[in-house]
Amino acid sequence: MKLKFTKMQGAGNDFVVIDAIHQQIDFSAEQWRRLADRRFGVGADQILIVERPTAPGADFRYRIFNSDGGEVEQCGNGARAFARFVSDKGLSGERSIRVQTMSGIIAPTLEDDGSVTVDMGAPVLEPATVPFDSAGLPGLPQGHDTLWPLTLQLQGAPLEVPVSVVSMGNPHAVQVVEDAETAPVAELGPQVEHHPRFPKRVNAGFMQVVDRRHIKLRVFERGAGETLACGTGACAAVVAGIRRGLLDSPVRVSARGGELSIAWAGEGQAVHLSGPAVTVFEGEINI
Numbered sequence: 001m002k003l004k005f006t007k008m009q010g011a012g013n014d015f016v017v018i019d020a021i022h023q024q025i026d027f028s029a030e031q032w033r034r035l036a037d038r039r040f041g042v043g044a045d046q047i048l049i050v051e052r053p054t055a056p057g058a059d060f061r062y063r064i065f066n067s068d069g070g071e072v073e074q075c076g077n078g079a080r081a082f083a084r085f086v087s088d089k090g091l092s093g094e095r096s097i098r099v100q101t102m103s104g105i106i107a108p109t110l111e112d113d114g115s116v117t118v119d120m121g122a123p124v125l126e127p128a129t130v131p132f133d134s135a136g137l138p139g140l141p142q143g144h145d146t147l148w149p150l151t152l153q154l155q156g157a158p159l160e161v162p163v164s165v166v167s168m169g170n171p172h173a174v175q176v177v178e179d180a181e182t183a184p185v186a187e188l189g190p191q192v193e194h195h196p197r198f199p200k201r202v203n204a205g206f207m208q209v210v211d212r213r214h215i216k217l218r219v220f221e222r223g224a225g226e227t228l229a230c231g232t233g234a235c236a237a238v239v240a241g242i243r244r245g246l247l248d249s250p251v252r253v254s255a256r257g258g259e260l261s262i263a264w265a266g267e268g269q270a271v272h273l274s275g276p277a278v279t280v281f282e283g284e285i286n287i
């Protein structure tokens with residue numbers, strides 16, 4: 001079949017966006033993988049599907065597939081692209097929309113300067129819900145209840161790394177590093193992603209604190225490898241940094257592909273993610 005798509009990016013995290021309101025889509029994991037493949041398909045970190053909602057109070061349903069073909073709960077940079085897409089395609093005339101995801105409703109707003117701000121909802125900090133298996137690990141003091149030790153291997157030697165475990169609808173493990181540029185992301189990222197304490201795997205964040213309102217961040221994403229930016233990863237890193245007493249909201253997040261801004265007022269409050277959302281090209285592919 002011929003599939004119409006739009007290629008988009010937000011801070012270098014790239015997407016194939018598909019209108020499934022006006023096209024019939026029923027693809028296998030293999031077809032999603034092929035579409036995301038940079039040689040055999042269009043190429044993307046994630047594929048984003050725009051559907052009619054099934055939840056009351058939502059304007060659209062947003063489905064997300066990683067480049068490995070797996071469907072996932074949330075994607076922050078994608079949420080900005082989603083909002084830009086539905087506006088550009090005339091699917092909505094509103095500046096603010098309510099979007100149903102696998103992990104609840106999020107609310108993107110188009111800003112006058114062309115950026116998009118997304119109310120991502122409140123982070124989940126309870127380890128079992130992330131999900132993280134803390135069985136057998138010592139209990140953690142109040143206020144440090146997201147920080148857990150993970151045993152990894154670095155150049156053949158065992159290494160114990162404290163990670164903050166946070167869900168933004170999808171699971172994240174954030175570690176603090178001296179220098180994000182030289183952090184061993186390619187070596188540690190896959191070990192964190194597949195660590196047995198994360199039953200649904202996890203996105204692995206490497207955060208360098210530049211000052212209390214600025215971090216540098218690299219994320220080895222579950223199901224996609226290292227991307228140039230990760231929106232939910234930025235939210236999780238800032239939540240972890242604020243809880244660890246290292247950061248104050250709002251925080252500028254420098255990723256390899258661009259800049260994001262994250263605001264969080266604390267426990268029980270929604271995280272707000274702001275950044276760019278850009279259309280790169282449109283096309284049609286035989287799939």
Ligand SMILES: N[C@@H](CCC[C@H](N)C(=O)O)C(=O)O
Nearest residue numbers: 075076077170222230231232
């Ligand atoms: N790039 C995304 C996150 C996409 C999903 C993630 N890889 C997962 O498996 O949870 C973002 O901007 O949040």
